[in-house]
Amino acid sequence: MAPEEVRRHNLTAVLDRLHRSGPMSRSELAQKTGLNRSTIADLIGELSRLGLVEEKPGTASAGPGRPSPVVSPRPKGATVLAVEFSVDSVAVATVGLGGHVYGKVRQARARGTHSVDETIEEVARMARALLDDFAEDQVLVGMGVAVVGVVRRRDGFVHLAPNLGWKNVPLGALLGARFGLGDAVMAANEADLGALAEFRRGAGVGATQLVYVNSEVGIGAGIIQDGQPMLGAAGYAGEAGHTLINPDGKPCTCGARGCWETEAGEAALAERAGLTEFVGQQLIEEITQRVDDRDPQTLQALQVTGTWLGYGIGNLINVFNPDVVVIGGLYQELYPYLREPMEEAARSVVLQAPGEAVRIVRGSLGVDASLLGAAEMALSPVIADPAGVRAVTPTEPPDRVEA
Amino acid sequence: MAPEEVRRHNLTAVLDRLHRSGPMSRSELAQKTGLNRSTIADLIGELSRLGLVEEKPGTASAGPGRPSPVVSPRPKGATVLAVEFSVDSVAVATVGLGGHVYGKVRQARARGTHSVDETIEEVARMARALLDDFAEDQVLVGMGVAVVGVVRRRDGFVHLAPNLGWKNVPLGALLGARFGLGDAVMAANEADLGALAEFRRGAGVGATQLVYVNSEVGIGAGIIQDGQPMLGAAGYAGEAGHTLINPDGKPCTCGARGCWETEAGEAALAERAGLTEFVGQQLIEEITQRVDDRDPQTLQALQVTGTWLGYGIGNLINVFNPDVVVIGGLYQELYPYLREPMEEAARSVVLQAPGEAVRIVRGSLGVDASLLGAAEMALSPVIADPAGVRAVTPTEPPDRVEA
DNA sequence: CGTATTTGTTGCGGCGTCCAACAATTGGGG
DNA sequence: CCCCAATTGTTGGACGCCGCAACAAATACG
Numbered sequence: 096m097a098p099e100e101v102r103r104h105n106l107t108a109v110l111d112r113l114h115r116s117g118p119m120s121r122s123e124l125a126q127k128t129g130l131n132r133s134t135i136a137d138l139i140g141e142l143s144r145l146g147l148v149e150e151k152p153g154t155a156s157a158g159p160g161r162p163s164p165v166v167s168p169r170p171k172g173a174t175v176l177a178v179e180f181s182v183d184s185v186a187v188a189t190v191g192l193g194g195h196v197y198g199k200v201r202q203a204r205a206r207g208t209h210s211v212d213e214t215i216e217e218v219a220r221m222a223r224a225l226l227d228d229f230a231e232d233q234v235l236v237g238m239g240v241a242v243v244g245v246v247r248r249r250d251g252f253v254h255l256a257p258n259l260g261w262k263n264v265p266l267g268a269l270l271g272a273r274f275g276l277g278d279a280v281m282a283a284n285e286a287d288l289g290a291l292a293e294f295r296r297g298a299g300v301g302a303t304q305l306v307y308v309n310s311e312v313g314i315g316a317g318i319i320q321d322g323q324p325m326l327g328a329a330g331y332a333g334e335a336g337h338t339l340i341n342p343d344g345k346p347c348t349c350g351a352r353g354c355w356e357t358e359a360g361e362a363a364l365a366e367r368a369g370l371t372e373f374v375g376q377q378l379i380e381e382i383t384q385r386v387d388d389r390d391p392q393t394l395q396a397l398q399v400t401g402t403w404l405g406y407g408i409g410n411l412i413n414v415f416n417p418d419v420v421v422i423g424g425l426y427q428e429l430y431p432y433l434r435e436p437m438e439e440a441a442r443s444v445v446l447q448a449p450g451e452a453v454r455i456v457r458g459s460l461g462v463d464a465s466l467l468g469a470a471e472m473a474l475s476p477v478i479a480d481p482a483g484v485r486a487v488t489p490t491e492p493p494d495r496v497e498a
Numbered sequence: 499m500a501p502e503e504v505r506r507h508n509l510t511a512v513l514d515r516l517h518r519s520g521p522m523s524r525s526e527l528a529q530k531t532g533l534n535r536s537t538i539a540d541l542i543g544e545l546s547r548l549g550l551v552e553e554k555p556g557t558a559s560a561g562p563g564r565p566s567p568v569v570s571p572r573p574k575g576a577t578v579l580a581v582e583f584s585v586d587s588v589a590v591a592t593v594g595l596g597g598h599v600y601g602k603v604r605q606a607r608a609r610g611t612h613s614v615d616e617t618i619e620e621v622a623r624m625a626r627a628l629l630d631d632f633a634e635d636q637v638l639v640g641m642g643v644a645v646v647g648v649v650r651r652r653d654g655f656v657h658l659a660p661n662l663g664w665k666n667v668p669l670g671a672l673l674g675a676r677f678g679l680g681d682a683v684m685a686a687n688e689a690d691l692g693a694l695a696e697f698r699r700g701a702g703v704g705a706t707q708l709v710y711v712n713s714e715v716g717i718g719a720g721i722i723q724d725g726q727p728m729l730g731a732a733g734y735a736g737e738a739g740h741t742l743i744n745p746d747g748k749p750c751t752c753g754a755r756g757c758w759e760t761e762a763g764e765a766a767l768a769e770r771a772g773l774t775e776f777v778g779q780q781l782i783e784e785i786t787q788r789v790d791d792r793d794p795q796t797l798q799a800l801q802v803t804g805t806w807l808g809y810g811i812g813n814l815i816n817v818f819n820p821d822v823v824v825i826g827g828l829y830q831e832l833y834p835y836l837r838e839p840m841e842e843a844a845r846s847v848v849l850q851a852p853g854e855a856v857r858i859v860r861g862s863l864g865v866d867a868s869l870l871g872a873a874e875m876a877l878s879p880v881i882a883d884p885a886g887v888r889a890v891t892p893t894e895p896p897d898r899v900e901a
Numbered sequence: 902c903g904t905a906t907t908t909g910t911t912g913c914g915g916c917g918t919c920c921a922a923c924a925a926t927t928g929g930g931g
Numbered sequence: 932c933c934c935c936a937a938t939t940g941t942t943g944g945a946c947g948c949c950g951c952a953a954c955a956a957a958t959a960c961g
Contacts, residue, residue, distance in 0.1 A: 096507050098918060098947045104499050105949090122908060131950050136909070159959040160907025245851045254851045304731040316817070320723055327819025328707040331852040338813035339847050341745055351847050410741035414719070414817065416730025444742050444754050448648045448657045449734040501916045501949060508917085525939060534919050539940070563938025564926040 105130060106481045109138050110147060113168040114193055114478055115295060120163035121150075139166055146172035146234065147192060147481055168193030171233040173477040173484060176225070177470035178218055178270070179241040181285065182206060182258045182311045183375045185214065186463070187221040189228075190470035192477065194296055198225045199463070206312075206374060208260025215273050222274070226489060234486045237279035238270060239473030241288045241465040243311055248330025251282030257348060258312050275490030281472050285309060286333055286423075288468025289458070290317025291324055293421045295471050298459040302419040306411050307458070308335075308404075309465075310424040312374075313348075314356040316411060336360070340407055359403035361425055367396035379428050386432055401433035405440025408455065412441065416449040423458040430457040508533060509884045512541050516551060516571040517596055517881055518698060523566035524553075542569055549575035549637065550595060550884055571596030574636040576880040576887060579628070580873035581621055581673070582644040584688065585609060585661045585714045586778045588617065589866070590624040592631075593873035595880065597699050601628045602866070609715075609777060611663025618676050625677070629892060637889045640682035641673060642876030644691045644868040646714055651733025654685030660751060661715050678893030684875050688712060689736055689826075691871025692861070693720025694727055696824045698874050701862040705822040709814050710861070711738075711807075712868075713827040715777075716751075717759040719814060739763070743810055762806035764828055770799035782831050789835055804836035808843025811858065815844065819852040826861040833860040 096104075108128050113119060119127075125135045142148040150164045170191020179186040186201040200221045229235070244256025251267020271280040290307030293299040299307070305319040314336035318325040325332050336356035337349050344353025345363075357363060365371050365378055369392055373381050385393040408420055422430055438455060445453075458464055477484050499507075511531050516522060522530075528538045545551040553567045573594020582589040589604040603624045632638070647659025654670020674683040693710030696702040702710070708722035717739035721728040728735050739759035740752050747756025748766075760766060768774050768781055772795055776784050788796040811823055825833055841858060848856075861867055880887050 096504050096511075096918090098504075098949095101499050101501075101504055101917095101948065108499075120908095125908090132909070133911080133951085134949055137948085158907080159905070159957095161909065161955090161957040163908060245849065247851075255849075302731075304735075320728055321726075323724075325723055325728075325818075327852065328705075328821040329819060329851070329855055331849075332707075332817065332819040334816040334819075334849055334852060337816050337847070337849055338741075339809050340742060342743075342809075343746065349849060406742050406745075411817075413737040413740050414735065414814075415728075416732060416735040416737075418731040444740070446648065446658075446734075446737055446740055446752060448650075448732070449730065449737060452732055499949090501918095504917065504948095523939095528939090535939070536920085536941075537918055540917085561938080562926090562928040562936070564924090564940065566939060 103480055103482065105134070105138055106142060107478055109135070110142060110168070110192075110481050111478050113148060113166060114474070117193060118165050118167040120165050122163040124166065142481060145481055145484060146232075147477070147484070148172070170195035170197070171230055173236045173474060174229070174233055175236055175470050175473035176222055176238040176274075176489075177241075177466050177473065178222075178238060179285070179466040179469060180214065180256070180259060181241070181243050181465065184462075185217060185221070186466050187218055187225060188463075188466050188470060189225045190467065190474070191233075192474060194467070194471075196467075198228055199466070200225065201462075206258065211261060211264055211266070211269065214259075215269060218270075219273060222489075234484070235489065236477055236484060236487060237281065237473045238274065238276055239288075239469035239471070240266065240270060240280065240282035241285045241469040242266065242282055243285045245331055245334070246282050246284050248281075248283055248326050251280055253282070254331075273490075276487050279485075279487050281469075283330065283469070283472060284315060284317070284333065285311070285465040286315030286317040287324055287326070288317070288466075288472060289423045289460075289464040290319050290333075290421070290468070291471050292460055292464045292466075292468035293423065293458050294319045294322075296460065296467060297464065298421050298456045299419045302417070304415060304417040305419050305421065306408075306415055306417045307421045307423055308408060308411070308426075310356075310359075310361060310404075310422075310426045312361055313337075314360055314407070318415060318417075320415075335407065335411060338407070338410070340403070340410070355403070355407040359400055359407055363403070364396055364400040367399055368393045369396075375425070379425060382429065382432075397429070397432045398436045401436030402440040404433060405437035405442075406444055408437065409441035409444030412445045412449050412453055416453075418452055418454065420453060420455045421458050422455065423460075423464050427458050427461065506883055506885065508537070508541055509545060510881055512538070513545060513550060513571070513595075513884050514881050516569060517877070520596060521568050521570040523568050525566040527569065545884060548884055548887060549635075550880070550887070551575070573598035573600070574633055576639045576877060577632070577636055578639055578873050578876035579625055579641040579677075579892075580644075580869050580876065581625075581641060582688070582869040582872060583617065583659070583662060584644070584646050584868065587865075588620060588624070589869050590621055590628060591866075591869050591873060592628045593870065593877070594636075595877060597870070597874075599870075599873075601631055602869070603628065604865075609661065614664060614667055614669070614672065617662075618672060621673075622676060625892075637887070638892065639880055639887060640684065640876045640890060641677065641679055642691075642872035642874070643669065643673060643683065643685035644688045644872040645669065645685055646688045648734055648737070649685050649687050651684075651686055651729050654683055656685070657734075676893075679890050682888075682890050686733065686872070686875060687718060687720070687736065688714070688868040689718030689720040690727055690729070691720070691875060692826045692863075692867040693722050693736075693824070693871070694874050695863055695867045695869075695871035696826065696861050697722045697725075699863065699870060700867065701824050701859045702822045705820070707818060707820040708822050708824065709811075709818050709820045710824045710826050711811060711814070711829075713759075713762075713764060713807075713825075713829045715764055716740075717763055717810070717827075721818060721820075723818075738810065738814060741810070741813070743806070743813070758806070758810040762803055762810055766806070767799055767803040770802055771796045772799075778828070782828060785832065785835075800832065800835045801839045804839030805843040807836060808840035808845075809847055811840065812844040812847025815848045815852050815856055819856075821855055821857065823856060823858045824861045825858065826863075826867050830861050830864065 286309035
């Protein structure tokens with residue numbers, strides 16, 4: 096490890112703290128990082144010159160002593176485009192260092208197959224409005240993409256996204272080309288990014304081992320292991336929705352039978368509730384309505400589905416020994432109704448030791464978890480090498496098509 | 499990161515390479531670590547003064563140029579006691595840096611409850627013979643312990659070890675006190691350590707994401723994630739044997755029903771084969787015999803058990819996206835018979851993407867995997883801080899009891 | 902208003918790595 | 932047999948980065 100690597104390491108340590116925990120006094124930074132006051136001063140100076148942090152004179156004063164200036168991450172210094180391709184919507188946001196959201200657009204779409212090209216053009220239109228709002232000195236550094244499907248981390252290759260009708264789509268490369276961002280595009284699975292977001296800015300802050308359970312049409316899991324996303328050998332880890340949990344179960348879209356998601360997924364819930372004509376948000380609303388009316392079939396459906404959900408969660412707890420399990424996706428909204436059977440079922444599976452320390456909680460970022468996770472992912476190279484920040488200038492998106 | 503931490507980091511980088519990959523020329527070390535020739539010379543000098551490596555003059559000469567001396571890890575410089583408390587045996591070994599095994603003793607025991615104190619005394623007797631063989635200048639640095647049960651990593655507290663009849667035993671502290679090793683004792687689960695050993699010195703060398711499936715009485719998994727053992731929040735990760743895989747299955751010792759190990763474990767196999775009076779090695783031998791005789795019930799039992807084994811492995815592949823799955827424990831020996839149904843069942847569960855790159859292989863370390871893993875674990879503090887090595891002197895174990 | 906306390910600032914020293922020049926050693930070609 | 936190219940250990944010096952200690956600045960409290 097060369098001296099310059101040490102420098103990078105320490106710049107990262109400081110910036111990472113600010114990015115995660117927000118504004119902080121210089122002296123606090125020195126304490127937390129264990130670095131000397133003079134070193135911190137020097138590091139802050141460099142980060143400030145790079146435009147990644149800014150200092151406001153001594154706003155923080157508690158007790159006697161010279162007031163310490165407060166250092167804040169500077170969102171304009173490094174902003175990313177976050178994009179989410181979800182089951183029934185597409186979303187774009189601009190997010191800066193420290194997690195500041197400049198703007199966010201979500202566009203509902205019918206479920207089913209969508210052309211890749213048209214979808215990208217739609218994203219381009221949505222992004223244009225957000226990019227137009229950029230300040231003069233605002234620096235764009237890349238793009239993060241969340242996809243509801245199996246995505247290879249390395250290059251953003253979409254192996255399979257049944258809910259979009261995509262197969263073997265080099266999405267990362269396509270977006271990079273379309274926006275003129277080259278390889279400053281990172282893509283990953285929705286659940287993995289939801290996990291990252293809830294871990295960084297949501298219900299899982301402070302966890303060391305986090306399991307995020309994302310339910311949309313299918314069920315996916317995202318895992319944070321020792322503070323780092325667990326990617327697997329090729330970035331495909333977390334496909335817990337297709338673990339076998341009931342050999343006598345229903346056939347699954349994946350070709351197997353009795354997968355967790357065939358028992359605990361949205362379709363299973365809808366079928367048990369006799370509401371197969373509804374999907375997504377409408378299904379949620381319909382169910383909520385019927386719960387209020389104390390409809391027995393709906394209550395029973397929630398009971399059964401919650402139980403299956405809990406079995407699968409129990410399995411994940413035994414395997415990962417997490418301190419937090421976060422329920423994300425659709426079921427966030429049904430959490431109050433699913434909670435009891437889910438927790439009971441999980442308890443029935445979980446061994447005593449891993450069961451003692453775990454909390455099962457509802458996600459706190461709502462539908463935007465994956466989108467925010469995509470932003471976090473795209474910001475990570477900046478934090479890993481603050482001095483290496485390169486601004487990218489997107490090619491001008493096309494003018495809006497006039498009617 | 500202070501300068502002294504940089505030094506430690508680089509010492510670790512060099513020693514770790516030697517420990518894992520064995521003897522290596524100086525120039526090769528420089529290449530692999532990216533450090534300068536002069537820096538390498540300095541680091542080797544320090545490690546040599548610490549007694550952790552030794553140089554033999556230019557044995558390695560390929561092509562023109564000045565021959566580069568070969569640097570080797572020096573096992574005597576840091577040796578550990580490795581102990582394994584398994585289902586039907588206790589084992590002790592002395593292992594030095596680089597993985598050199600000085601001696602190894604395994605003592606078969608009947609299954610069932612064993613007194614903690616007597617077991618520790620037995621280990622002390624076994625260890626004595628090995629310690630007597632120590633050379634004058636051989637340095638003992640600690641003890642690593644593998645336990646067939648649920649063990650808390652931090653302090654070696656045995657939460658539950660049904661196969662030994664132990665519950666809430668502060669094993670780490672007891673062993674530390676008995677041997678006068680204080681807190682230089684580390685304990686962990688058998689499967690976790692089997693994973694570590696196969697990853698470092700067995701069938702999983704070179705993997706990035708490894709899943710080790712250990713079958714003794716129950717089934718446990720050990721996971722290597724990005725080259726590091728995955729421990730979970732409290733060190734209990736990997737209890738895959740108690741994941742629900744068949745809701746209509748048999749009751750499990752854990753209180754639940756349809757756990758993976760009730761379907762794919764040793765007891766299930768024995769029952770299907772009609773050999774419930776045999777356990778462990780005897781069961782293996784009996785089965786092997788009957789397979790040679792083409793006994794239909796045995797063949798069928800292997801077919802069914804292999805299938806269940808494969809389902810669970812498939813689940814793990816979907817969740818972890820490993821590049822290697824290593825079959826360890828009892829089933830290593832039945833691997834040839836289990837392989838086909840296992841692989842077919844796994845394939846039926848695994849998604850295409852994570853299934854493409856994975857290899858399912860038989861462990862190559864045999865019954866000693868966990869024991870060797872315990873040694874690797876106990877050696878890890880030396881590698882993490884080579885300059886901080888402290889020799890420990892075990893209290894003289896009691897004289898052998900004369901008959 | 903003075904004192905204790907905390908923290909930024911500054912100059913210096915130390916540690917650890919890199920660099921460049923040189924020496925050592927070997928293989929191969931004439 | 933000798934010379935040259937290639938590779939690598941060795942050595943002294945330079946550089947980068949951090950820690951330290953003394954000092955200055957700014958605040959709370961009595």
